[in-house]
Amino acid sequence: MTGHVTVIGGGLAGTEAALRLADRGHAVELHEMRPVVKTPAHRTDRLGEIVCSNSLKSTARHRPSGLLKRELTALGSFLIRIAGECRVEAGTALAVDREAFAASVTRRIESGERIRVHRGEVKGIPPRGLVIVATGPLTSDPLCRSLTDFLGVDRLFFYDATAPVVAGESIDRSVAFAATRRGEGEGHYLNCPMTREEYEAFVAAVVAADPFPRRDFEAVSFFEACMPIDELARRGPETLAFGPMRPVGLVDPRTGERPYAVVQLRPENREATAYNLVGFQNRLRHSDQRRIFRTIPGLARAEFFRLGRVHRNTYLEAPRVLDDRLAVRAQDRVFIAGQLTGLEGYVEAIATGMLAGMHAAARLEGRSLEPLPAETALGSLLRFVSGHEGVEYRPTNVSFGLFPPLPDPAPRGHARGEAMARRAEDALAGWARRNAEALGTFPVG
Ligand SMILES: Cc1cc2nc3c(=O)[nH]c(=O)nc-3n(C[C@H](O)[C@H](O)[C@H](O)COP(=O)(O)OP(=O)(O)OC[C@H]3O[C@@H](n4cnc5c(N)ncnc54)[C@H](O)[C@@H]3O)c2cc1C
Known part of the structure; x- marks a missing residue:
């Protein structure tokens, strides 16, 4: 049918999404405003x-982005295959010739x-039929307004900055102490x-x-609450x-006194395997962030997600x-894909496009x-999108912080990545077996 x-x-x-649907024999009307x-x-x-960096990040199996790409390849992603064909030398990262990539996708x-x-x-939003909305972080204003009406929400989020996230296990608990500021509610900071x-x-x-060189599209005024720390x-x-x-x-329990300043860390997930550096959105180069943030007491060995x-x-x-199928709960004929879902990153956008199309x-x-x-990278993204229960819902890339934790004693570093990958591969293979009929001709490797 x-x-x-x-x-x-x-x-x-x-x-x-369009290529996936067409491959299954369905007709697609694809609208692009440019x-x-x-x-x-x-x-x-x-x-x-591709709007900025030409890197689709690591291909290593023990890295979350590498694992996600492997799952996309196993499920027959068209854009990951095209990226492989347009690959340029970048060590273990998958970097592409962006011109060749877009030309190939367009063709x-x-x-x-x-x-x-x-x-x-x-x-x-079209009034009838199945629709996939994938208009990205720069969705035009009229469609933003229509989406808010359609979804019954006050507004879409216009968020200017993201703060770093560190692995919970890499925080030195002999220095960092658990406490919530007076009168600021519950929490496990x-x-x-x-x-x-x-x-x-x-x-x-x-x-x-040095902050990143300013580009025209970054010449927006910041919300005061999202002011980058380098600006402050x-x-x-x-x-x-x-x-x-x-x-x-x-009060620092080691000294019994109030510290001169603190960096607060807020759990990113229920299992507290990842922590956000609260209010630490910034425009610093990634190498400077690693160097400077590791001077913060308790973060000397921080592993950045x-x-x-x-x-x-x-x-x-x-x-x-x-x-958890990326469909709008109130009107499930409409699916949302790409960065609009709050998942950030090229590969994450491809992943949600594939899932919505599927x-x-x-x-x-x-x-x-x-x-x-x-337990799979794709499933961890869907769990975040449809079930995140943290304080605020903020854009994120795929990270092991989104996966259910490994049983204790959990391995660390590279071994943890390998264990996560093994568990994900088993889970994906089991899912593919159970859904073989429904998957039809989807190639699950
Ligand atoms: C400035 C910037 C830099 C980024 N840099 C990186 C990076 O380096 N690495 C990374 O992994 N991620 C980066 N991202 C995040 C994200 O991965 C990309 O934005 C990614 O392209 C998102 O994919 P998408 O399909 O959701 O949106 P897009 O790839 O942006 O596609 C959305 C499309 O919808 C079209 N559109 C918008 N409104 C309408 C409308 N009303 N009608 C019809 N068409 C419409 C747009 O023209 C666009 O072609 C960046 C984002 C931004 C904004």
């Missing part, structure tokens, strides 16, 4: 354009007889205490480091100590509105697919 799907957005998620309406980051009218889409491409802005000397050296290092540090030597690093209401960055972003509070195809074919197990 074949059918028809409207895909809005011809970026990474939208093109992967070049009629431009975005602040895209430079061409090509489909599948593949335009030569497909089942995909019709429409160039122009879509301003509202950890606090890294600083003396005056340590604080001053930290601020001096932040001020001395430049405002004055004490600004951070009165802002995100204020020690009010905290994610580093801070700043750019405009539009995303939904997905756990409130999406199910579930839309299954719906048209009257088949039912089990949700992917949380």
Whole structure:
């Protein structure tokens, strides 16, 4: 049984979804607003354009991004295959020639007889039929407004900055202490205490480091609550100590005194395997972030799951509105894919495009697919999108912090990655066996 799907957005998620559907014999109407309406980051009218770095990150099996790519390859991702064909030398990372990549994606889409491409802005959610919305972090304003009405939410999130996330096990608990600031509610915060000397050296290092070169699309005004710490540090030597690093209401159990400043760490997940450096969004180079943040007492051996960055972003509070098939709970004929789901990164966008395409195809074919197990990289992303229960829902890349923890005693470092990968591969193979009929001809390797 074949059918028809409207895909809005011809970026990474939208093109992967369209190719998946067409491969299953379904007709796709793909809408891309460029070049009629431009975005602040895209430079061409090509489909599948990569907007910034040309790296799709690690291919190593024991790294979360490598594991995710392996799962995508096993499930027959079109864009990961094209990325492999356009690969440039980058050690163990999968980096691509971005021109060749977008040209190849565009050719593949335009030569497909089942995909019709429409160039122009879509301003509202189509009233009927299956729809995949994949318009990304730079979704045009009219469609943002239509989405908020459609989803019944007050607003989409416009989030300018992300703070680093560290592995819980890499925090030195003999230094970092658990406590919540007075009157700030429940929580399981950890606090890294600083003396005056340590604080001053930290601020001096932040001020001395160069922020990323500014690009036009970053010339947005920051929300005060999302102000990058490098900007705050430049405002004055004490600004951070009165802002995100204020020690009010905290006593260091080692000294019995209030520290001069603190860096607060907030759990990212239920299992507290990952912690966010609260208020530490920043524009520093990644190498400077690793170097400077490891001078924070308690973080000398920090393993970073994610580093801070700043750019405009539009995303939904997905756990409130999406199910674990990326369908809108209230109207499950509409799927959301790509960065709009709150998952950040090229490979994550491709992954959600593939999943939305897969579930839309299954719906048209009257088949039912089990949700992917949380132990897989793909399943961990879906668990985050549909079930995150943390304090705030903030964009994230795939990371082992999203996976269910390994049983104790859990291995560390490289061995942990290998154990996570083995568990994920077994879970994916089991899922593929159980869903063989519903998967039809999807190639599961
Ligand atoms: C400035 C910036 C830099 C980034 N750098 C990186 C990076 O280095 N590495 C990384 O992994 N991730 C990066 N990301 C995050 C993310 O991985 C990418 O944005 C990724 O392209 C998201 O994929 P997507 O398919 O969701 O959106 P996109 O690839 O942006 O695709 C969305 C498409 O929808 C179109 N569109 C928007 N509104 C409409 C409309 N109303 N009607 C029709 N079409 C519409 C857009 O023109 C676009 O082509 C960056 C994001 C931004 C904003």
